[in-house]
Amino acid sequence: MANLPETPQWEEGIYQIEVSDPVLGGPDGISNRQAKQLASRTSYLRQKVEKSGTDLAAHIAAADPHTQYAPKASPTFTGTPTAPTPANSDNSKKLATTEFVAKALAALAGSAPETLDTLKELADALGNDPNFATTVLNKLAEKLAKDQNGADIPDPALFVKKPWFRGSGKDGGCYRFIECFRVVKNPNRRRRICHFAMGKSSSHSNFE
Incomplete structure (x- = not known):
C-alpha cells in the first residue's frame, strides 16, 4: 500500500464524485481525486506556515526590518511633517517647529524699530564694537565732574x-x-x- 503523492499547491476546488463515475483507484484514479486535492492544499498551507515562522524570526532579529519607514536614529522625513508646538518658555529636547522659532525671534526683537530688529543692524549701530560697553564706560570716565568746578x-x-x-x-x-x-x-x-x-x-x- 502506497501513499498519495502530495503537491504543495492550492487547489481551487474539490472534485465532486458523480454517481456515474466508475470506481478507479491509483494515484490518478477518480476515487482518490478528492483526497489528493485536499492533501495538496494541506501541504501548501503547511509550507506557508513554516515559511512565516522563519520570516517572523528574521523580522524580529533584524535591526531595521521596516526599511520603508524613517529610522528612529537621525530620521530623514519627506513631504510636510508636523509636530506639536512647545510653549514659548519650553527649554526641553522637544522638536522646535517653525512656529516656535518664529515666536522666539519675535520675542527677541520685541518692539524694536524695523532698523534695529536684526543682529546685523544692532552690530552696525554699535559700530561693530564687540566691547561697546567698555568703550562707553571709558568715554564716560573722560568726562569732567561737575563737583570739581573745573x-x-x-x-x-x-x-x-x-x-x-x-x-x-x-x-x-x-x-x-x-x-x-x-x-x-x-x-x-x-x-x-x-x-x-x-x-x-x-x-x-x-x-x-
Whole structure:
C-alpha cells in the first residue's frame, strides 16, 4: 500500500464524485481525486506556515526590518511633517517647529524699530564694537565732574581759549538771543565776545 503523492499547491476546488463515475483507484484514479486535492492544499498551507515562522524570526532579529519607514536614529522625513508646538518658555529636547522659532525671534526683537530688529543692524549701530560697553564706560570716565568746578580740566590753558555759549531771554520756549563768552584770567569774570539776537549778531567787549 502506497501513499498519495502530495503537491504543495492550492487547489481551487474539490472534485465532486458523480454517481456515474466508475470506481478507479491509483494515484490518478477518480476515487482518490478528492483526497489528493485536499492533501495538496494541506501541504501548501503547511509550507506557508513554516515559511512565516522563519520570516517572523528574521523580522524580529533584524535591526531595521521596516526599511520603508524613517529610522528612529537621525530620521530623514519627506513631504510636510508636523509636530506639536512647545510653549514659548519650553527649554526641553522637544522638536522646535517653525512656529516656535518664529515666536522666539519675535520675542527677541520685541518692539524694536524695523532698523534695529536684526543682529546685523544692532552690530552696525554699535559700530561693530564687540566691547561697546567698555568703550562707553571709558568715554564716560573722560568726562569732567561737575563737583570739581573745573579742577579736573586736563589743559586749562587751552580751555580758556575756547569760547562757550549761553542762551538767555527765553520767550515762549524759544531763545531771543544767544551770548558767547570766553573765560579770562580772572575765573570770576568772563568776557562776552558776541551777541546774537533775532537773527542779527553784534560783537561786544564788555565784561560781566
